Amino acid sequence: MCGLYSKRLPRTTMSLAMWNSRRYRRRCCISYELLLNEDVSEDAEYWQKYLTTTRDNSVPMTRLSLPTEQLKPSYQYFVRVRAINQAGAGPLSEPIQFTTPNGGPENPPAQVSVDINEANIAVLRWNKPNCTTEILNYVIYFTRDLGISNEDYREWQTVEVPATETKSVTIEFLYNRQR
Known part of the structure; x- marks a missing residue:
C-alpha cells in the first residue's frame, strides 16, 4: 500500500480515507482492511476494523467513507490500511492522522x-x-x-x-x- 491519506468531505457527515494499491504478480488482493483508533500506539488488535467492498466482484475499493456520527467531533484519529488476499492479511501501512469535523455549521450566517x-x-x-x-x-x-x-x-x-x-x-x- 502507498499514498494513504484522508480528507473531510464538504457538506457531509463523512471523512474519507483513500489509498493507492500496489500490483503484485502472484496474488490478487480481494479486499482492504482499514483500522481506526484514537491512540496510534495501541496494539492493532484493539483498533476498529472496516473492510472494503469490491467493484463488480473483481477490484477492491481503495477508499472508505467513515460516518462521523460514530466518531467524536473535532477529534484526532489515526488510520492504517492493509491488503487481504487468499493467503491472509498483509502488513499495515504507516498510520496517518485526521481530525473529524466539529459538527457545527461550516460558515457563519x-x-x-x-x-x-x-x-x-x-x-x-x-x-x-x-x-x-x-x-x-x-x-x-x-x-x-x-x-x-x-x-x-x-x-x-x-x-x-x-x-x-x-x-x-x-x-x-x-x-x-x-x-
Missing part, C-alpha cells in the same frame, strides 16, 4: 443586516448558513461600547434565538438614543 426602526429597536436579519446537521439556535453577540474590539466578543451581551426564527429577530434593549 450570510447576508446579516441590522436596522434600527422608529421605536429604536434593532431588527436583525440573516440567511441560514450551510450545515449538514440541524441548527438548534443562534447566539447573537452585541455591545454598546464601540471601544471594545471584535476579538473580545465573548465579553459582549448575548441573546439566544431558536433556529426556527431564521429570518429576523428584534432586540429591544440594544439601542437607547439619548439627547
